Amino acid sequence: MSSPEAPEPEAGENPTTGPTLMKVVRHESYGPMEVLRIQEVAKPTPQADEVLVRVRAAGLHVGDCFGVRGSPFLMRMMTGLFRPKRGIPGYDVAGTVEATGPDVTRFGPGDEVFGVCDGACAEYVCAAQDKLAHKPAGLDMIRAAALPTSGLAALHALRDVGKVQAGQKALINGASGGVGTFAVQIAHALGAQVTAVCGPDNVELVQSLGADRVIDYTHEDFTRGEDRYDLVFDNIENRSLSECRRILTPKGTLILNSGTGARGLGLLVRIFKPLLLSPFVRHKLRRYLSVPNREDLIVLTGYIQEGKLEPVLDRTWPLEETAAALAHIETGHARGKVVVTL
Numbered sequence: 001m002s003s004p005e006a007p008e009p010e011a012g013e014n015p016t017t018g019p020t021l022m023k024v025v026r027h028e029s030y031g032p033m034e035v036l037r038i039q040e041v042a043k044p045t046p047q048a049d050e051v052l053v054r055v056r057a058a059g060l061h062v063g064d065c066f067g068v069r070g071s072p073f074l075m076r077m078m079t080g081l082f083r084p085k086r087g088i089p090g091y092d093v094a095g096t097v098e099a100t101g102p103d104v105t106r107f108g109p110g111d112e113v114f115g116v117c118d119g120a121c122a123e124y125v126c127a128a129q130d131k132l133a134h135k136p137a138g139l140d141m142i143r144a145a146a147l148p149t150s151g152l153a154a155l156h157a158l159r160d161v162g163k164v165q166a167g168q169k170a171l172i173n174g175a176s177g178g179v180g181t182f183a184v185q186i187a188h189a190l191g192a193q194v195t196a197v198c199g200p201d202n203v204e205l206v207q208s209l210g211a212d213r214v215i216d217y218t219h220e221d222f223t224r225g226e227d228r229y230d231l232v233f234d235n236i237e238n239r240s241l242s243e244c245r246r247i248l249t250p251k252g253t254l255i256l257n258s259g260t261g262a263r264g265l266g267l268l269v270r271i272f273k274p275l276l277l278s279p280f281v282r283h284k285l286r287r288y289l290s291v292p293n294r295e296d297l298i299v300l301t302g303y304i305q306e307g308k309l310e311p312v313l314d315r316t317w318p319l320e321e322t323a324a325a326l327a328h329i330e331t332g333h334a335r336g337k338v339v340v341t342l
Contacts (some may be wrong), residue, residue, distance in 0.1 A: 022123035030070030037173030058120035059092030094144035114144040116292040133297035144309035146337035154182035166191025174235030176202035198208035312336030
């Protein structure tokens with residue numbers, strides 16, 4: 001009796017190792033979100049200390065918009081001076097381990113992971129093992145993809161730069177955005193008395209995240225109140241330094257998180273003025289760089305498992321509509337995180 005014939009492999013597929021091509025969202029020049037196109041490219045191969053991840057969801061943030069536009073121009077120092085070096089947006093990823101390099105010891109095929117990589121808007125991506133952690137139990141792939149970059153940005157600002165202590169008073173400006181929603185929860189988990197600033201449509205949401213007081217900026221100017229704060233974490237940067245300093249305690253800290261859309265000389269002034277002024281004033285004026293690492297992804301996992309942290313989702317978009325997802329982020333009205341699903 002003859003055995004049935006094996007099915008012919010599909011185009012772009014190796015009969016022993018699976019697909020050799022994958023879909024990505026990519027731009028080959030800088031410009032508006034419309035420069036993004038769906039393309040097929042070679043499936044990557046992990047290097048010695050890398051993990052090949054089958055992407056299930058990719059989190060997006062405003063930095064991805066800057067990368068597509070190539071603006072502010074400083075972005076091009078990382079993405080390519082005249083044209084994109086890679087051109088695939090997305091830094092946050094959640095998915096399943098497909099394969100590992102020979103030096104990888106923490107993960108194996110089939111593990112569910114989340115973390116940070118380059119070019120997450122793709123069917124497969126390679127990520128360094130020290131930029132990944134096991135996905136928190138009970139957290140779906142979409143919410144796991146919403147967690148890494150913005151969650152770490154909030155953690156590093158409050159814990160490492162602001163050194164928030166229990167009983168201190170903290171104000172979060174831009175409390176309903178991607179970083180802000182995490183910042184409210186983490187500040188609360190650290191024991192701070194949290195005042196959050198947001199628009200009228202998000203007051204109830206921000207209250208549910210643990211804010212002790214919520215200021216609707218359409219009805220109250222937070223820089224004109226009588227309260228003084230040990231820490232102000234500004235994710236919007238829509239107020240002047242002097243206005244923000246006015247509400248700080250004598251030794252308070254102002255942390256600025258580059259939420260501005262300033263360009264050219266205005267951008268340089270906004271970036272460097274706090275750093276130049278800080279040594280000459282009593283307040284601490286800080287900018288910071290959040291560097292993703294596995295240890296702090298595990299810290300976020302702990303907060304999740306303790307019920308102290310929950311990603312807030314604005315909405316999800318399919319991979320083919322990544323451009324629309326980024327355009328939505330550019331409006332400045334995203335409520336929590338925007339995630340692309342595969």
